[in-house]
Amino acid sequence: MGRRRHTVLAAAVTVVCAVTLLGAPGTAFARALPDPAPSASPAPSPSPSVTLAPDKDLQAVRAKLEELYHDAAVATDAYNLAKEKAEKQSAEITDLNRKIADEQRKLDGLKDRAGAAARAQYRTGGLPPEVQLMLGNDPQDFFDGAGRVLQGQRATKGLIEETTRTQQDLKLYADDAADRWQKLEAGRKAKAAAKKRIKERIKEAEQLEATLEKRQRERLAELERQAADQAQSAWLGTGILDELNGKASAAGKKAVEFATAQLGKPYEWGAEGPRTYDCSGLTSQAWSAAGNPVPRTSQQQWRQLKRVDIKDMRPGDLVIYFGDASHVGMYVGDGTIVHAPRPGRTVTLAGAGSMPILGVVRPDAD
Incomplete structure (x- = not known):
């Protein structure tokens, strides 16, 4: 019975790895271990246990998980930017609506004034000044009245010009608001698409991890740590720490203090604290707390902040990772960053060289 159990479990691992690796060409899949050689005396039935898949297969699982979580990180950046x-x-639309309301009230007032002027002219019969002179008894009354007429004409002309300008402004504001509504709607669709992609990738990753037994997940985590340690050791092996001598600015110290105070808090995509964070949510909130707001996403941080050479890196600087700038951490010194890694993890310290570095940016550049 024990031998049969052993063989079934091993075969199950084979099926799990074969399914999760999606039939990638050139990938070595797990095989059931060969039956033990017969012994002279029958051995007692072994207690049930899980046969671990070979490391090469778990490495393939790890690579697939990294791909899924990286895709989720890219989608998270797109979601945050759209948001x-x-x-x-x-x-801006709220401000434009206020301006439109103000201009409409102004236009209504101008129309009321124009109506009052028209009614006044109607009461005088609408006679031109020279006719009023011939019909009047006192020339001086005429000249006084003519002056008032000229003033009225100038006022009427100004009223017409102001009304025209107000109508033009109102149209511009309305057109601008309509354009911004279209952009807002497009942004909402982009945000919804990014949100859907994030959830799909995280769900796929969680389902993949769920196919592994506890001991396999522990071994997988160990392989991840080993890979990060190897990358960090290779980075430190370049002698980079010997070149790093930058001291944190006052604002940089505050940013580091804020970021490290969040250690242990869960990662959550799209989150900016105070209970959960994603990678750029942590760095942007840290620098906001330091009195120096920065762009919300890692890609915008990479594009908009001043870039500095790695050897000039100082605590508080932001280290941007991967070729698409999809991850960011904050340098805290001694070759270490603080960052929010990915779903299922918490804010933690890690080697600055444990992931592929794209570059370094400085939020408080002189």
Whole structure:
């Protein structure tokens, strides 16, 4: 019975690895271990246990998980950017609506004034000044009246010009608001698409991890740590720490203090604290707390902040990772960063060289 159990479990691992690796060409899949050689005396039935898949297969699982979580990180950046734009556009539309309401009230007032002028002219019969002179008894009354007429004409002309300008401004504001509504709607669709992709990738990763037994997950985590340690050791092996001598600025110290105070808090995509964070949510909130706001996403941080050479890196600087700038951590010194890694993890310290570095940016550049 024990031998049969052993063989079934081993075969199950084989099926799990074969399914999760999606039939990648050139990938070595797990095989059931060969039956033990017969012994002279029958051995007692072994207690049930899980046969671990070979490391090469778990490495393939690890690579697939990294791909899924990286894709989720890219989608998270897109979601955060769309959200930020939507909030800005909503505020702009609110401001435009206020301006439209103000201009409409102004236009209504001008129309009331124009109506009053028209009614006054109607009461005087609408006679031109020279006719009023011939019909009048006192020339001086005429000249006084003519002066008032000229003033009225100038006022009427100014009223017409102001009304025209107000109508033009009102149209511009209305057109601008309509354009911003279209952009806002497009941004909402982009945000919804990014949100859907995030959830799909995280769900796929969680389902993949769920196919592993506890001991396999522990071994997988160990392989991840080993890979990060090897990358960090290779980075430190370049002698980079010997070149790093930058001291944190006052604002940089505050940013580091804020970021490290969040250690142990869960990662959550799209989160900016105070209970959960994603990678750029942590760095942007840290620098906001230091009195120096920075862009919300890692990609915008990479594009907009001043870039510095790695050897000039100092605590508080942001280290941008991967070729698409999809991850960010904050350098805290001694070759270490603080960052929010990915779903299922918490804010933690890690080697600055444990992931592929794209570059370094400085939020408080002189």
